[in-house]
Amino acid sequence: MHPPSVDPEYLRFQYGDNERLRVRIETHRRYSERPDDFVDWALGHAALRPGQRLLDVGCGDGGCHAPLCRRGVRVVGLDRSAGMVRAARQRAIAEAAGPPAPVLQGDAQALPIGNACVDRALAAHMLYHVPDVRAALRELRRVLRPGGRVILTTNAADHSQRLYALHAAAARALGYTPTEPPGAHFSLDHLELVREVFPGADRHVRRDAFVFPDAAPALRYYASGRVDGIRERVPDGAHRPALLAAVEARIKEIVAREGAFRVPKDAGCFVADV
């Protein structure tokens, strides 16, 4: 079985609609130690100007599209999931001041657009879901105009390791085999891989942590994805109640002892000009 981060059947479940992604984005917004927004930080490396065309690959529900359109950037979204494409289109219509950003359905490994036709290519927290990361990087390179820029955001390899360690211990105690976290497939450690396709790529690291005052929001975050990181996971989710209960008990112990559950979650981006 594939690890969940690249398993097509699991990705259909995980991104069939934007519910689980919405929980995670909301958790980052409310419980991050840093007050500034990650997406704003990452786009700060894009040197965007009005009139530029930006392709957002693996755009999810396209949270950054309307704000960018308002700045005059011509955004095109793309996602493999039909549910995400629907959510991004609805959001674009609801939030746009002018014409909504178009959103295509497609795969990062074979982008359905021509050569050299965008000024900026963004792949935000999505390459760890792509089986052939090199193919996706080559596609991002292909669609960029000379003078264009790519921005690839991802997590540090040890992002939320403290939560993952609780999960792995609970999984083993229940007789399951925990799978490796998504960072094993593509993380900030993969600069050399990125440089195979974008030789001038730089890495920018952003230190941050969750600070959960009690177990409930940490558990909602865990339930939105990490809980499924076992080899024996089943589509009906029968493994979840016992794992959730075990991890909740451990988080409550930590909050009682330390006053909060702090989970380091460094992330960042690779940036390259072509």
Ligand SMILES: C[S@@+](CC[C@H](N)C(=O)[O-])C[C@H]1O[C@@H](n2cnc3c(N)ncnc32)[C@H](O)[C@@H]1O
């Ligand atoms: C973690 S979400 C990130 C969404 C958004 N970029 C963000 O930062 O909020 C990953 C997204 O990548 C999409 N995705 C996964 N594999 C893909 C692929 N091969 N091609 C295009 N999109 C893909 C998923 O459907 C999902 O919407």
